Amino acid sequence: MNVKQQLSLYKTMVEQALEALPFEGAPDRLKEAMRYSLLNGGKRLRGCLVLAACEAAGGNISDALPFACAVEMIHAYSLIHDDLPSMDNDTLRRGKPTNHIVFGEGMAILAGDGLLSHAFEVMAACRAPGAFTALSMMAKAAGVSGMLAGQTLDITLEGTQPDRDTVRQIHLGKTAALLTAPVIAGFALAGADEDTLAAGRVYGENLGLAFQIVDDLLDLEGDAALMGKTLGKDVQEGKITWPACVGAQQAKQDAAACIEKAKAALNIPALHSAFLQELAEYTLHRVQ
Amino acid sequence: MNVKQQLSLYKTMVEQALEALPFEGAPDRLKEAMRYSLLNGGKRLRGCLVLAACEAAGGNISDALPFACAVEMIHAYSLIHDDLPSMDNDTLRRGKPTNHIVFGEGMAILAGDGLLSHAFEVMAACRAPGAFTALSMMAKAAGVSGMLAGQTLDITLEGTQPDRDTVRQIHLGKTAALLTAPVIAGFALAGADEDTLAAGRVYGENLGLAFQIVDDLLDLEGDAALMGKTLGKDVQEGKITWPACVGAQQAKQDAAACIEKAKAALNIPALHSAFLQELAEYTLHRVQ
Numbered sequence: 359m360n361v362k363q364q365l366s367l368y369k370t371m372v373e374q375a376l377e378a379l380p381f382e383g384a385p386d387r388l389k390e391a392m393r394y395s396l397l398n399g400g401k402r403l404r405g406c407l408v409l410a411a412c413e414a415a416g417g418n419i420s421d422a423l424p425f426a427c428a429v430e431m432i433h434a435y436s437l438i439h440d441d442l443p444s445m446d447n448d449t450l451r452r453g454k455p456t457n458h459i460v461f462g463e464g465m466a467i468l469a470g471d472g473l474l475s476h477a478f479e480v481m482a483a484c485r486a487p488g489a490f491t492a493l494s495m496m497a498k499a500a501g502v503s504g505m506l507a508g509q510t511l512d513i514t515l516e517g518t519q520p521d522r523d524t525v526r527q528i529h530l531g532k533t534a535a536l537l538t539a540p541v542i543a544g545f546a547l548a549g550a551d552e553d554t555l556a557a558g559r560v561y562g563e564n565l566g567l568a569f570q571i572v573d574d575l576l577d578l579e580g581d582a583a584l585m586g587k588t589l590g591k592d593v594q595e596g597k598i599t600w601p602a603c604v605g606a607q608q609a610k611q612d613a614a615a616c617i618e619k620a621k622a623a624l625n626i627p628a629l630h631s632a633f634l635q636e637l638a639e640y641t642l643h644r645v646q
Numbered sequence: 647m648n649v650k651q652q653l654s655l656y657k658t659m660v661e662q663a664l665e666a667l668p669f670e671g672a673p674d675r676l677k678e679a680m681r682y683s684l685l686n687g688g689k690r691l692r693g694c695l696v697l698a699a700c701e702a703a704g705g706n707i708s709d710a711l712p713f714a715c716a717v718e719m720i721h722a723y724s725l726i727h728d729d730l731p732s733m734d735n736d737t738l739r740r741g742k743p744t745n746h747i748v749f750g751e752g753m754a755i756l757a758g759d760g761l762l763s764h765a766f767e768v769m770a771a772c773r774a775p776g777a778f779t780a781l782s783m784m785a786k787a788a789g790v791s792g793m794l795a796g797q798t799l800d801i802t803l804e805g806t807q808p809d810r811d812t813v814r815q816i817h818l819g820k821t822a823a824l825l826t827a828p829v830i831a832g833f834a835l836a837g838a839d840e841d842t843l844a845a846g847r848v849y850g851e852n853l854g855l856a857f858q859i860v861d862d863l864l865d866l867e868g869d870a871a872l873m874g875k876t877l878g879k880d881v882q883e884g885k886i887t888w889p890a891c892v893g894a895q896q897a898k899q900d901a902a903a904c905i906e907k908a909k910a911a912l913n914i915p916a917l918h919s920a921f922l923q924e925l926a927e928y929t930l931h932r933v934q
Binding site for chain 1: 671672673723727758759766771778785786791794801
């Protein structure tokens with residue numbers, strides 16, 4: 359099976375698990391608002407990474423599925439809150455009206471809060487031996503030194519031209535944190551040792567940086583039809599991007615270097631890492 | 647030591663632990679916005695309940711302190727998001743401008759998200775044997791079948807006259823969930839058995855209902871100087887309250903009956919429950 363087929367298999371598993379979440383006890387309107395954004399397509403890369411990492415370290419995919427759902431819920435919550443009028447003020451996301459446009463701002467805030475809370479509820483219901491460690495990694499990644507640090511820097515530095523190190527910090531927080539945690543969580547759920555978790559961090563952070571740089575490059579040079587959205591928006595809106603900081607040519611080299619580092623990190627005997635390494639390569643050459 | 651002195655002792659411990667939280671890795675502005683609302687006074691009843699419950703069941707207060715901080719962070723986050731223009735649109739909280747008035751709406755949303763995430767980060771760093779169960783209870787209480795269910799019903803039913811059962815549902819979610827979870831969490835951290843946890847639920851839910859009914863009554867009949875806020879706002883704004891539903895006289899009887907149920911629930915040999923029982927009585931007769 360090639361990387362695309364395997365990814366598609368993982369994605370189907372994640373989609374089915376998300377679709378089946380009962381959100382027991384949630385009022386109908388809240389459930390509707392949460393599901394609207396959670397089941398809005400997307401690559402499910404974060405969820406797939408939990409499954410792939412767990413399998414690579416010899417674990418059971420059934421232990422990993424709740425965590426795959428959790429990281430997708432955390433990702434969905436962050437997008438709902440990001441799109442709010444007082445944040446990025448976006449009205450469209452993947453071709454559909456954003457959550458607050460459909461449900462109103464108050465419900466959109468609650469839907470985001472609900473998805474974040476439910477992510478922890480689902481993880482905390484898991485009784486696999488590595489579950490507490492995995493949950494802890496997710497909390498850190500979603501938290502004030504991870505994703506929220508990136509979002510805060512992004513907001514407070516808007517309209518400035520930060521240097522390369524600061525852009526790196528923003529990307530590490532906004533994007534890489536939530537691509538690193540699923541890898542470490544997947545390893546932890548399989549009972550991996552400290553060295554393997556550390557390798558997962560190097561892999562995830564470099565994959566995350568490359569993923570964001572490629573995203574920025576696609577907005578500059580991508581195919582609008584394939585991407586399914588208007589391109590060139592980053593430049594137009596003065597967004598903080600890697601190519602804007604170092605130039606497109608250097609950005610391409612940097613992304614490739616990150617992917618090399620990511621792949622190298624997983625060359626350890628404890629892992630069956632072929633898929634994760636191919637996935638890193640695939641991420642570099644994606645066109646959408 | 648009487649109940650007031652003991653409560654004040656617990657409160658000081660909670661305050662000091664909150665004050666000492668490092669929020670490591672958080673950008674300055676985010677940390678400032680979180681601390682602004684977290685360290686804004688308040689009774690710290692939720693945090694004190696974790697400590698009291700843990701001690702009542704024979705546990706160590708040092709295991710309970712991270713959870714006391716966590717429940718206060720969850721409470722603070724819920725108030726920040728509740729006060730937002732698209733929710734209750736409040737500009738003052740305990741005599742100080744609300745978070746979004748000081749830091750702007752975007753940062754206030756992030757500060758709330760940060761406090762919720764950090765609550766889980768702090769709980770997940772705790773390695774006491776009952777920690778995972780305690781965290782799970784907190785997640786459920788803060789989640790879509792708990793506090794967020796209450797808030798959703800409150801928003802979607804605004805301006806209507808719901809029946810007694812619906813008001814009970816709203817109060818159970820908005821108030822009682824986050825008074826019940828600290829009790830169960832405190833018991834769990836002390837290694838209490840299932841029966842004791844079940845007793846904690848009956849105690850917490852009834853304490854929570856009574857607490858909210860008394861809150862509603864104080865808004866009707868309290869002393870504005872003691873309360874430190876304008877009273878009569880609930881009626882003026884057509885808020886959903888217990889006295890509005892059943893009348894003030896019946897509401898007083900209902901609150902007293904809840905407190906009797908709460909106290910009775912803790913009459914089990916496994917617990918040193920004198921303080922928790924006196925606290926319930928104290929809650930009924932509070933004047934602020």
